[in-house]
Amino acid sequence: MSIEINNESVVPVDEVALQHLATFALDYLYVHPDAELAIVLVDEGAMEQLHLQWMDEPGPTDVLSFPMDELRPGTEDNLTPAGLLGDIVLCPQVAIAQAETAGHSPLDEMLLLTTHGILHLLGFDHAEPEDEKKMFGLQRDILVAFAASERRTR
Secondary structure, eight states, X not given: OEEEEEEOSSSOOOHHHHHHHHHHHHHHXXXXXXXXXXXXXXXXHHXXXXXXXXXXXXXOOSEEXXXXXXXXXXXXXXXXXXXXXXXXXXXXXXXXXXXXXXXXXXHHHHHHHHHHHHHHXXXXXXXXXXXXXXXXXXXXXXXXXXXXXXXXXX
């Protein structure tokens, strides 16, 4: 699995944890091991520009996903083909504020946002209530399984 992480923000981020989570999530979703993913961390100003340019919405947001090859999750018997999954752009400053509001750590918020971004890259959406239920349920399942796997490896 090729996962490139580029922190262009001024906020130090646990890139190893993001890498582990991304690898785990892609394995969980049966994405081919030769798939490529990029995660870019940017400051609020850069995120605001991207948010306005691509979503036509003002202000910085927490995560944006830019799919490339429109890959979809595979199955145990049929992995998704190798290809460019796409880019996830995260804003650590927004994540930190959201973590405080949610009552968990900034790292937990970054892991959640990374999972959320991966699901968007794989075609999941939450515009409709049924889609939201499916996407957020899968997001929760991945994060719970990841946390359990991390506890076992310590």
